[in-house]
Amino acid sequence: PVPVVAVVGRPNVGKSTLVNRILGRRQAVVENQPGVTRDRVAYDATWAGRRFTIVDTGGWAPDAKDRAAAIAAQAEIAVATADLVLYVVEATVGATDVDDAAVPMLRRGGRPVLVVANKADNPALEAEASTLWSLGLGEPYPVSALHGRGTGDMLDALLDAL
Numbered sequence: 001p002v003p004v005v006a007v008v009g010r011p012n013v014g015k016s017t018l019v020n021r022i023l024g025r026r027q028a029v030v031e032n033q034p035g036v037t038r039d040r041v042a043y044d045a046t047w048a049g050r051r052f053t054i055v056d057t058g059g060w061a062p063d064a065k066d067r068a069a070a071i072a073a074q075a076e077i078a079v080a081t082a083d084l085v086l087y088v089v090e091a092t093v094g095a096t097d098v099d100d101a102a103v104p105m106l107r108r109g110g111r112p113v114l115v116v117a118n119k120a121d122n123p124a125l126e127a128e129a130s131t132l133w134s135l136g137l138g139e140p141y142p143v144s145a146l147h148g149r150g151t152g153d154m155l156d157a158l159l160d161a162l
């Protein structure tokens, strides 16, 4: 069976941009407005000759209400049914309260979680990513989904962890 990788994180951290970068084409919908992806959307991806399914999700938040709660629930289903989770945060922001709140939810699945520090568009921001060790989820991988920086190393680590 083809392994499943879920891409999860707060709204607007760049999950869909990262999915597009991994796919090498603009297929996942990227928006400046949060909350565009409502469901779980699966795509066929390949890296270094290995196939996997990548699942884009909407923004996760704890104690979300109404529509946001439905979106968060879909993200949680993606975590529960994935073989590996890419938890996306912003290198420009660091770990937020929402990210701390996500950790138990991410651990519940019992699957490997890679912390992806997105928007690390330059070396200074890349260095900032090390603050994300504080999440307790292991080594943070700085990437710029927009420019492609760091994504190859992150994908190598993903395949190692699958």
Ligand code: GDP
Pocket: 009, 010, 011, 012, 013, 014, 015, 016, 017, 018, 029, 030, 031, 032, 034, 035, 036, 037, 059, 118, 119, 120, 121, 143, 144, 145, 146, 147
């Ligand atoms: P999502 O809500 O997590 O799926 O986030 P999107 O992929 O829709 O991106 C939200 C915004 O962040 C868009 O304006 C993207 O262009 C921007 N963005 C995504 N990745 C990067 C990145 O690596 N660097 C910068 N500077 N902006 C990014």
Ligand code: MG
Pocket: 015, 016, 017, 029, 030, 031, 036, 037, 057, 058
């Ligand atoms: Mg999105």
